[in-house]
Amino acid sequence: MTELEQVLRARIKQEGPLPFDEVMRAALYHPEHGYYTNLRGFGADGDFITSPERHPAFGWLLGRQALDVWEALDRPRPFKILELGAGSGALAEPLVGFLRQHVPEIVYAIDEPSPSLRAVQQARLTGPEYRWAVDVHDE
8 A cells, every 4th residue: 555545545534535636636746645746857757748848839839829819809918828737837938938929918827736846847937927826735
């Protein structure tokens, strides 16, 4: 039995059945035993990688789509975008870089429950347009 399984069994014994979302939150973000809490990185030495990790073109293409949305919304200022679970920040970096060339004011908010991934993102994404929403479960 893993340590996380022991933690969850103890909670179930004390509180009764747990909703699926709480079990998944613990599996992914438990402060000691969560998958993303202990993530060693991305690629061969860590987690699987997704398209944004392979090449910035994916972020540029989504940036182009976001520009179309911005124009369809009559160019709101600031233009706000929210990314849920931004991993290493590999999507945000080229997407915001593209938008910076066309949109005067961008607010790119990231809702990242993992403190370790948030630290990776904050080291990579240093512009004033980036914001982080701290998950209430961290507090």
